[in-house]
Amino acid sequence: MSTLKQKYIKKRLHLQIVFKEVVFVNKKIVILNGSPRKRGNTSALTSAFTKGAIEAGNQVTEFFLYDMNIKGCKGCFGGGRNCDSPCVQKDDMDRIYPIYKEADIVVLASPLYYWTISGQLKTAFDRLFAIAECDPNYHNPKKSSILIMAAEGYGFEESEYWYDRLEQHIGWKSLGKVLCGGVMAVGDIEGNDKLEDAYKLGTSI
Numbered sequence: 001m002s003t004l005k006q007k008y009i010k011k012r013l014h015l016q017i018v019f020k021e022v023v024f025v026n027k028k029i030v031i032l033n034g035s036p037r038k039r040g041n042t043s044a045l046t047s048a049f050t051k052g053a054i055e056a057g058n059q060v061t062e063f064f065l066y067d068m069n070i071k072g073c074k075g076c077f078g079g080g081r082n083c084d085s086p087c088v089q090k091d092d093m094d095r096i097y098p099i100y101k102e103a104d105i106v107v108l109a110s111p112l113y114y115w116t117i118s119g120q121l122k123t124a125f126d127r128l129f130a131i132a133e134c135d136p137n138y139h140n141p142k143k144s145s146i147l148i149m150a151a152e153g154y155g156f157e158e159s160e161y162w163y164d165r166l167e168q169h170i171g172w173k174s175l176g177k178v179l180c181g182g183v184m185a186v187g188d189i190e191g192n193d194k195l196e197d198a199y200k201l202g203t204s205i
Ligand SMILES: Cc1cc2nc3c(=O)[nH]c(=O)nc-3n(C[C@H](O)[C@H](O)[C@H](O)COP(=O)(O)O)c2cc1C
Pocket: 035, 036, 037, 039, 040, 041, 042, 043, 110, 111, 112, 113, 114, 115, 116, 150, 151, 152, 153, 154, 155, 183, 184, 185, 186
């Protein structure tokens, strides 16, 4: 082999290694924010998390589900035929699907509503089933995930149970939870230590 060719191959290999490093360091994160209050406590937590995650070189896309037109799942089992737009219902889920498919990490963010996640988050999450329908065995794409919640009280047990069961069932890996109790009105969360926890979780990615 000529020296020139050897040099060319060496350079390509080097470039590939550099490229791989870049790809592996940066994670794609999608936040599904189920709070109707854009300046509320859940959003304060997701903002702190996002700040940390971006500082650590990751890419974050947040969807405020309340602002979006997302219908409830019809339970028709008719999705998955076109994996670019997998659901039979055509609405704003088509904005989420491509980002969700690419994401390494899914952040489920919600206020605590009657001891569980908000309807907005549950509705959007059910509709992700259409992506699983692209797989012949209904396997969900493998992701890591995070749970972020805010509440007036501290009764997160039921939501944690749901989240942990979900992770087990669909084979996702949880990277952490930030559960902030004691916050009711918009702004109550100001100065709360959980904001720092959310930020640190972001920087850890
Ligand atoms: C419909 C509804 C149900 C709620 N249910 C609970 C609850 O079960 N437990 C609780 O501690 N707080 C409950 N809250 C209070 C919210 O979780 C709390 O105000 C939270 O900080 C809201 O987050 P946000 O600012 O992101 O909207 C409820 C609030 C609403 C509007």
